[in-house]
Amino acid sequence: MFAATDWKDYELLDTGDGDKLERWGNIILRRPDPQIIWPIAKENGDWRKADAHYHRSSSGGGQWEYKQQLPERWTIGYRDLSFHIKPTSFKHTGLFPEQAVNWGWMIDKIQGAGRKIRVLNLFGYTGGASVACAYAGAEVCHVDASKGVVTWAKENLQLSGLGDKPVRLITDDVFKFVQREQRRGSKYDAIIMDPPSYGRGPNGETWKLETNLYPFVESCMSIMTDKPLFMLINSYTTGISATVLKNVLSLSLGRTYGGTITCGEIGLPITASQLTLPCGILGRWEA
Structure with missing residues (x-):
């Protein structure tokens, strides 16, 4: 397994019930991931801090539920590199x-x-x-x-x-x-x-x-x-x-x-x- 362990502006906080909870800079997003087939140990703490939650539709696709107003896009860094992050309509963030x-x-x-x-x-x-x-x-x-x-x-x-x-x-x-x-x-x-x-x-x-x-x-x-x-x-x-x-x-x-x-x-x-x-x-x- 090759694991990306040296991020500072990104963090996979927790996983469970088909979702992952991620910190992108200072913004927390909750998104689905089909690999996550185990339950959430306890849905409190960071889970309640999610700024936006992507809900997958049973008919395909899905949509974001925003808990608060987010910038249209923001920047995170990896070492000397920088990237724009933006939640898209198909759950991705651009990175x-x-x-x-x-x-x-x-x-x-x-x-x-x-x-x-x-x-x-x-x-x-x-x-x-x-x-x-x-x-x-x-x-x-x-x-x-x-x-x-x-x-x-x-x-x-x-x-x-x-x-x-x-x-x-x-x-x-x-x-x-x-x-x-x-x-x-x-x-x-x-x-x-x-x-x-x-x-x-x-x-x-x-x-x-x-x-x-x-x-x-x-x-x-x-x-x-x-x-x-x-x-x-x-x-x-x-x-x-x-x-x-x-x-x-x-x-x-x-x-x-x-x-x-x-x-x-x-x-x-x-x-x-x-x-x-x-x-x-x-x-x-x-x-």
Whole structure:
């Protein structure tokens, strides 16, 4: 288990009854999480301090119940990085705090490379990984199909004092973008991806992680340099295990380049119980 243990502005206070209680800066949010199948030990104390509670609807989706007026968005920091936080209509806040376990690793890999590194961040969302890589000194290309989250990523770069760094922010279908990069002969030293479980392309193409991940990894290998530094795959898909990611990386990058493969769960420490909440898996290949 890779646990993000060094946050100061974020804290997973408690969990139970399908909900997690989180502190984002000085604001406490209560949100659902399907992994939490155990009961709340005692619903008092911090639980009663929640500033907002996301209620999931039985028909899908849900909505926030605000106990008091909150700012439209606010800022939290992780080490030297800063991020905007905003409760969205689909329960997210714009940041996955467990991903901090990858940010530190990527910063160390890039700064220790001894050469200029080009990073491609696919399905880049609001740019947590892009901010970390730009901070480390890499040239970054950030791609996501949502214009709104690409704008959010730009704001996070500016918040962290990285607005003048060599970062390309592109709103595009990820699969089409990789195909165009192949035709253009573009090359990257490191590739990060957080692919969805299921999705549709601009022309109705369907994506299913179980079916399409391996060929997509192979496709991405064609735009890596002759001396690639790393590939990172994050997955939140239920049913895909860390061993599956290890097999995918072993049969693709491992077979071609050798190197080291590390896979496992990522999670967040729970203050009240001293347990760890699993939050997905990662697969790392490194030269």
